[in-house]
Amino acid sequence: MYGKKGSELVKELASSEPGQLSAFNNDLFSQVIEECTGHLLHLGPLIRKIEELKKVEERRKINKQELEESDKMALKANNSGALIHHLSLLRNKRCLMAYVYNRAEIIQSLGWTLERVLPEEIEEKLSSSEKEYFKNHGATLQSYMSELDIDLAVDMVPPKDPYIKVRVLDDIGNVVLSDQSANLARHAILFLRRTDAEQYISQGLMEELTS
């Protein structure tokens, strides 16, 4: 059926949890593109036939004659055939664009939450151009922030207190923070500056404790 593969691609996107990336479906993606090529191959001969018939019509017009009934039918049939292939092409294009676009939106949001560190399990899900996109998007953000001299990724949630209590979930090691140097060993419970802790929390290396 026409456009079936394209919709499968979009369906895959719809069935994944919102905000989560699944692996880039190279296989299906190229199958849809193949289908597009197929449509184009069908479209070519049809257009040529239409043009031929149009020429015949022109010539007949000069002699004040109309096309023969069978030719008229053929012209219509070719027209609608070409239309179907054309619409299928547009449809497939829309499916492919929707797939890429919606993934790109998620990747953009990664740039805000993870900054430049892309964990392996996510990185392997991206296609090579998506990796490039992530890198460039991150670089753009960074250069904008350094121009403004503000870290925009900090305080995404309005703060209540400059210090928060956190538990370290993974061995991070000795880190120099803005006001102290701390040994961030696993299970350690610390009182840190919010701005220091925020990036670790969003990367999943710490969690905030509330009393």
Place this chain on the structure above:
Amino acid sequence: MANYYDIDDVLAEEEILPAVFQQAADGVGLLDSSDDTNKVGAGSKVELPFWLARDLHLRGVVSIDVPPYFKKISRTRKEIGADAAHVDLRSRCQYFYELGLKIAPLVGDKTIGPFLLVAFQTRYKEVLVKAHTAASAVAPKHLTLLTNEETKLYEAGQSSTAAFKKWRMGGPRLQKATVLGRKRKPIE
């Protein structure tokens, strides 16, 4: 027109409609696999996805019919009239309302609009009540009856209840990036 990149809109247009070809079409053998002449003759009945049927219909190549659940006299209409909240719309069409909105101006059936409205209004009340009261852990049975749109409303209702509770009780405000998944590393 809805957003070009909108996933739901793309999928809603994939729904199948019955259609009859008014003109022959050449070079499209795949649509009607019963003969190998690579063409579809006038008068042949096919099932077309909405995105194809709409444009062909507007150009007079095919005439479309509404799917059985939008017919004037159908079981679905009777059931909605009786007790809208417990009709299984999901199995009929996941994009019931979206498709209805798209198809109504094409076929000129003026009863589809009010029918959709009544169905949505009665079902919406039920969905909202359930979303605010149901325990969140178990996936309730009635979720399988809802269309895509209604499921989203249900989830929105639940998440607002959860957010309200969280606001009242207080809790951690900073969270791990959602894209990393909910899994926590096993504690050794």
